[in-house]
Amino acid sequence: MKCSIHPDRDAIGACLSCGRLVCPECKVSAANQIYCNPCIETRLKTGSWPAVPAGGYNTSGTGSTADVPAEIRGWNWGGFLLTWIWGIGNNVWISLLALLSFIPYIGWIIGLTMRIILGIKGNEWAWRSKKWDSVDHFKQVQRKWTWWGIAGLAALIILVLAVAVLLFSLFMIASYLGIDKNMNLEEFFPKL
Numbered sequence: 001m002k003c004s005i006h007p008d009r010d011a012i013g014a015c016l017s018c019g020r021l022v023c024p025e026c027k028v029s030a031a032n033q034i035y036c037n038p039c040i041e042t043r044l045k046t047g048s049w050p051a052v053p054a055g056g057y058n059t060s061g062t063g064s065t066a067d068v069p070a071e072i073r074g075w076n077w078g079g080f081l082l083t084w085i086w087g088i089g090n091n092v093w094i095s096l097l098a099l100l101s102f103i104p105y106i107g108w109i110i111g112l113t114m115r116i117i118l119g120i121k122g123n124e125w126a127w128r129s130k131k132w133d134s135v136d137h138f139k140q141v142q143r144k145w146t147w148w149g150i151a152g153l154a155a156l157i158i159l160v161l162a163v164a165v166l167l168f169s170l171f172m173i174a175s176y177l178g179i180d181k182n183m184n185l186e187e188f189f190p191k192l
């Protein structure tokens, strides 16, 4: 566990007032209890303990050991559907491994695995690697990614259907005209 104020230092305890993790520099001991420097400062200046923001302190963007708020745990559809595109937008660079899905034969296994991992770990990784204004801000942005993911998927399905309809139409026209693949097309089309 790392200090909530200095993400590069190890924590040695938690503040009794706000719950933030403290390193030796942030720690203030009083009456055999541990407090943090900011809390003691506020207490001395105002005579009361500071209010803890709803949802706790914002730990986003403080690295791989940051606490992840319970509200944002869960499946990330944006990461699952958009993989590396979502990763670039959320500073989750490991998602670029999804680009390996272009490797013939085995690529799809890597791609599918990465999709599932990003679905499971996406929220956690995005919270830790990027600074967000709040949990609500994070959720709002991730919701937009979900919609973009769904829109992208819908566009892909429409494209595939359009190509299928086109090929089917060409096949029907060809069979109506009596063209088959063994036919010499020069016979069919009168010479110009």
Ligand SMILES: [Zn+2]
Residues within 6 Å of the ligand: 015, 016, 017, 018, 019, 020, 035, 036, 037, 038, 039, 040
């Ligand atoms: Zn405190």
Ligand SMILES: [Zn+2]
Residues within 6 Å of the ligand: 003, 004, 005, 006, 009, 022, 023, 024, 025, 026
């Ligand atoms: Zn500290």
